[in-house]
Amino acid sequence: MTAAAIPRYRQLKELIIRRISTGELRPRDRVPSENELVDSTGVSRMTANRALRELNDEGYVDRVAGVGTFVADFKAASHVLEVRNIADEISLRGHDHSANILLSSETPADAIAAAALHVNINAPLLRLRLVHMESDIPIQLEDRFVLPEFAPEFLQQNFAGITPSAFLSSVSPLQEAEHVVRAAMPDEETRNSLNMEDNEPCLVVTRTTWAHGQPVSFARLYHPGSRFELSGHYAPPGAEAASRRPEHGARQNES
Amino acid sequence: MTAAAIPRYRQLKELIIRRISTGELRPRDRVPSENELVDSTGVSRMTANRALRELNDEGYVDRVAGVGTFVADFKAASHVLEVRNIADEISLRGHDHSANILLSSETPADAIAAAALHVNINAPLLRLRLVHMESDIPIQLEDRFVLPEFAPEFLQQNFAGITPSAFLSSVSPLQEAEHVVRAAMPDEETRNSLNMEDNEPCLVVTRTTWAHGQPVSFARLYHPGSRFELSGHYAPPGAEAASRRPEHGARQNES
DNA sequence: TAGTGGTCTAGACCACATA
């Protein structure tokens, strides 16, 4: 009521986001309608509408006129986070994903990981190195560091069934991501792991993901230059119509 | 009035966007206030508010409570378009930009450019090759094709003062962009033009830009792997607060 | 003091889906 506090539409949004992230509302579940929110929380319909409309704009829910509002499913959610799951990308292309774990241990932070995760050098981190295969062809070497406090059970997961990124998302919604893309020659170990030609460069993505306003994971992702590319598409929010191009061949989306 | 038509808040948005793109409203100019829109167009204040609020969310304008609404300046506008101008990036880093033109001519479309621009192979295109220098160090080789109908006077520009991308934006606002990023070894000409080491890979960005719902320009951008990287940051629309990291060293932003 | 954006209300009409 008093305008000094957090606006009511914002409180509504956070309430619903909380219900989603705790799992109380699952993908494709129905979210309370505007009228139900009016009745249950006492706000006016315009306020309920704004909350749900913004959640829709932000990708958390899908609204269908005449039907209802529903929690966005996993694909849409990963779009919101802009952290694509390589297993999903591969299956979108109709191929099989598998993973070879190279290393799984607690290791001291190196200088770069320490800086990215805001911890001291040599602070203990959970480290996982694995190769993602697309129909048995290696496509990504993932070298990941995770803050132990964030996901103590990280290394105990069976990463044949879930990617590290997907597991971390399940622990807590990842709120922010920063990535850097560059081209570099691989060292010999990386080249061998990815079954690359001599003189073939890597597309290297380093990504830091945030949860609870803190960096919780840092990953270096190495991809064979001849078998991998990133693509992104931008259209201004207003212009929905124009050009809908189909997804292309063997590439990983990014945006 | 009749709800079958385009919503009034949307008409208002398009009206203001048109005033901006025609130059009638320039960056930092004051945009009509909510009350002025109420008086001049007859909508209610909530409707005017929604139009201006969405324009703010989309980056077209900046709103300051108690002060007014203003056209976003160039930096924000280029963010909206997600087509960064390398000259601006370089000057943001406090360095000087210059350009060496390698080629400027009308040439027949090759297979890739033809596909990207939706024209036949060998259709006449305006082609420009130039090297962008950051403080006299080559940082990008731009190989660009432009649809003659879109900008017949393209090759007559003086690209010492304006980048090709900026010039094209000035011809007509670019509405959409698609880019693909990959790592590849340069051919010898490219390596020499960019003053690269032997065995140094390129970060290659291919970008197609749309205007009027049509692809109008296609560019291949080659960057030395050792001196260039792309970075992107994502935060969900709601979470403004959390982590504002400073801009890093010698890199080109992308998002 | 007057103007601005930020929010909120309690109604209203509409097109559309579902039952």
Add this chain to the structure above:
DNA sequence: ATGTGGTCTAGACCACTAT
């Protein structure tokens, strides 16, 4: 027929900024 989202109105109170 009912419920849904989509939009719109004509007021209102607030905090803030500028004069």
